[in-house]
Amino acid sequence: MRKRDEILEEESIARDKIWYDRHMLAMENEYPKEKDPGVIRCIKGGINAAKKLEKKYGKKNLQPYTDYEWGMLRGRLETLRWVLGDDWGNLDT
Numbered sequence: 001m002r003k004r005d006e007i008l009e010e011e012s013i014a015r016d017k018i019w020y021d022r023h024m025l026a027m028e029n030e031y032p033k034e035k036d037p038g039v040i041r042c043i044k045g046g047i048n049a050a051k052k053l054e055k056k057y058g059k060k061n062l063q064p065y066t067d068y069e070w071g072m073l074r075g076r077l078e079t080l081r082w083v084l085g086d087d088w089g090n091l092d093t
Contacts, residue, residue: 004084007080007083007084008084010076010080011077011080011081011084013057014073014076014077014080015077015093016053016056016057017057017062017063017073018073018074018077018091018093019049019053019093020050020053020054020062020063021062021063021064021065021070022093023046023049023050024050024063026046027043027046027047031043074091077091078090078091
């Protein structure tokens with residue numbers, strides 16, 4: 001059986017990778033259109049967070065994912081969270 005710390009570490013990795021992918025998609029599609037100063041401050045914070053993840057995991061290990069890899073990563077996060085006591089379907093990042 002896996003130790004709780006090991007499960008938490010894997011959950012953190014999956015969460016980081018999913019967050020990074022969602023952030024990069026938003027950078028391409030939504031953020032360029034943004035005009036609200038408050039949202040722009042949040043975007044800048046997201047850019048800094050993304051840079052930290054790139055340093056931690058290496059940019060080549062963060063994306064792009066095939067549809068299959070994306071599904072596996074989401075399934076991993078959902079399963080690890082279920083093992084830790086969350087309800088099924090929790091994919092919040």
